[in-house]
Amino acid sequence: xKNLIFLIAILMCVGLQAQPxxxxxxxxxxxxxxxxxxxxxxxxxKKVYEYVNASTGMTERKxxxxxxVFDQEVFYKGVHRHFSCTDCHSPDYETFPHQSELxxxxxxxxxxxxxxxxxxxxxHFETIEEEFEKSVHASRHGEQFNCWMCHNPHSxxxxxxxxxxxxxIVTSHNLVCANCHDNPVxxxxxxxxxxxPLNEIHNFLPNYKLHFSSVRCIECHTSVQDTxxxxxxILEKDQAVKKxxxxxxxxxxxxxxxxxxxxxxxxxxxxxxxxxxxxxxxIGANRNxxxxxxxxxxxxxxxxxxxxxxIFRIKK
Ligand code: HEC
Ligand code: HEC
Ligand code: HEC
Ligand code: HEC
Ligand code: HEC
Ligand code: HEC
Ligand code: HEC
Numbered sequence: 001x002k003n004l005i006f007l008i009a010i011l012m013c014v015g016l017q018a019q020p021x022x023x024x025x026x027x028x029x030x031x032x033x034x035x036x037x038x039x040x041x042x043x044x045x046k047k048v049y050e051y052v053n054a055s056t057g058m059t060e061r062k063x064x065x066x067x068x069v070f071d072q073e074v075f076y077k078g079v080h081r082h083f084s085c086t087d088c089h090s091p092d093y094e095t096f097p098h099q100s101e102l103x104x105x106x107x108x109x110x111x112x113x114x115x116x117x118x119x120x121x122x123x124h125f126e127t128i129e130e131e132f133e134k135s136v137h138a139s140r141h142g143e144q145f146n147c148w149m150c151h152n153p154h155s156x157x158x159x160x161x162x163x164x165x166x167x168x169i170v171t172s173h174n175l176v177c178a179n180c181h182d183n184p185v186x187x188x189x190x191x192x193x194x195x196x197p198l199n200e201i202h203n204f205l206p207n208y209k210l211h212f213s214s215v216r217c218i219e220c221h222t223s224v225q226d227t228x229x230x231x232x233x234i235l236e237k238d239q240a241v242k243k244x245x246x247x248x249x250x251x252x253x254x255x256x257x258x259x260x261x262x263x264x265x266x267x268x269x270x271x272x273x274x275x276x277x278x279x280x281x282x283i284g285a286n287r288n289x290x291x292x293x294x295x296x297x298x299x300x301x302x303x304x305x306x307x308x309x310x311i312f313r314i315k316k
Pocket of ligand 6: 088113144174177181195198201202205212215216218220237238240241242257282
């Protein structure tokens with residue numbers, strides 16, 4: 001009986017440890033510098049912008065380069081929502097036409113601001129950078145490939161630390177990769193190599209669509225690091241997971257990667273089964289509502305048993 005209590009205590013600790021620290025950024029109050037940003041969104045929030053031509057005095061309308069158009073709503077949902085555009089860009093952008101030298105302004109890297117900052121220790125920025133440096137992207141394309149390639153400066157948010165469902169996390173994380181690997185324009189900004197589309201590369205998987213909406217690219221393409229919520233070391237293709245049993249088994253590796261979040265979700269909704277059924281977890285088991293009920297009932301009965309046992313002990 002003591003062993004059982006001990007086991008439950010351990011399971012609970014494991015469960016609690018798996019809880020990621022949530023976002024510290026205030027995601028509710030209105031963005032602090034929206035007032036300053038309005039002038040930029042006046043042009044960069046629209047497909048067509050207007051300006052007064054200084055030499056003719058006429059108002060002209062022009063089409064904005066679509067890569068330079070950002071959705072305000074999306075910007076203000078990102079982790080840098082309280083920033084003004086000129087916190088990251090030169091204040092010289094306040095004049096238009098922009099000076100042409102500005103195009104060569106150096107951009108900040110994540111580590112310029114986050115490196116060595118205790119406030120963000122939970123993210124392990126330094127470890128992420130080390131992993132990234134070892135990834136195929138950095139080792140093959142050096143400086144050209146930086147953190148911003150995957151972290152859109154105008155929308156990035158840490159989804160795994162907010163209230164997103166696993167399915168939303170999967171879709172959105174995969175889009176980051178697919179947006180380049182399945183988009184020749186973006187891909188060829190970095191490499192001339194021609195790649196097959198992702199569905200052809202991965203035709204060894206039955207039901208490609210279902211797989212790509214249930215697991216993330218990084219599940220198969222990185223080695224999982226315990227301290228990180230999102231591993232960043234993308235490995236060479238010949239080191240990718242191909243064995244079906246890595247996932248389709250009771251001890252699926254997804255427990256230490258993707259399903260970390262599921263445990264969190266389960267705790268939130270009160271269905272503790274994925275934490276307590278960890279060892280017995282099989283893909284899809286969580287969907288079985290009867291199994292859920294039975295496992296919760298069993299767990300409840302066990303607790304009751306312990307309680308009664310303790311009461312009798314004390315009485316004795
Ligand atoms: C110019 C400085 C700067 C740069 C560059 C920058 N950040 Fe930030 N970041 C901040 C500051 C300051 C905050 C806190 C904002 C607040 O509290 O409103 C923040 C917040 C965050 C948060 C939320 C932390 C939390 O727990 O709430 C994440 C995640 C984050 N940044 C990731 C990144 C990543 C990834 C990059 C690079 C792709 C990056 N940042 C680049 C300054 C920066
Ligand atoms: C009157 C319209 C207008 C306003 C206002 C405006 N921009 Fe621009 N911006 C443009 C256009 C057009 C381009 C693309 C052509 C160019 O570089 O001039 C551009 C380009 C840029 C670029 C990319 C430069 C490059 O080529 O890489 C940045 C960064 C930028 N703007 C930032 C800002 C910021 C920050 C603000 C607000 C302080 C701002 N802009 C306000 C019209 C505007
Ligand atoms: C957290 C820092 C940060 C903030 C805040 C920020 N930007 Fe940027 N922006 C960047 C970085 C970094 C790049 C270069 C991205 C890259 O290298 O791919 C960039 C690129 C751009 C570009 C050129 C896009 C391209 O595809 O080359 C424009 C235009 C721009 N920003 C406008 C804005 C405007 C307008 C705002 C405010 C609404 C803003 N930025 C806020 C960091 C920021
Ligand atoms: C190949 C794409 C890619 C590159 C390159 C990349 N990241 Fe990420 N990163 C991601 C994805 C996808 C996520 C998950 C988004 C989220 O937080 O939900 C992520 C998440 C993160 C997080 C949040 C992790 C957490 O614990 O919540 C941080 C911090 C981060 N990245 C920092 C960096 C830094 C610093 C670099 C550059 C040294 C970098 N990333 C380069 C794809 C990338
Ligand atoms: C901005 C574009 C871009 C993004 C975003 C991106 N990649 Fe890549 N990826 C590349 C390029 C370019 C290469 C190198 C191709 C070459 O030159 O051989 C590459 C290489 C790879 C390789 C190695 C293939 C091999 O030949 O061994 C894998 C695996 C990979 N990427 C997976 C991912 C994953 C997973 C993500 C998302 C977390 C991602 N990539 C995000 C552009 C990108
Ligand atoms: C179920 C595991 C799995 C998932 C999920 C997965 N991959 Fe792969 N991927 C592989 C394997 C295994 C290979 C090696 C295939 C081969 O060599 O025949 C591969 C190969 C690749 C290559 C190298 C292609 C080449 O031939 O140069 C790229 C790039 C790639 N994957 C990107 C991605 C991206 C992006 C995603 C997410 C949208 C993703 N993968 C999801 C297992 C996976
Ligand atoms: C990275 C983990 C992973 C790998 C590797 C993997 N799968 Fe899957 N597979 C999943 C997940 C997650 C689902 C979706 C399960 C669900 O939605 O219930 C799935 C679904 C399936 C389905 C569909 C089941 C159904 O309900 O229709 C089949 C069949 C399947 N996988 C076969 C394979 C085969 C064969 C391989 C090896 C070539 C493989 N899988 C490799 C994770 C994986």
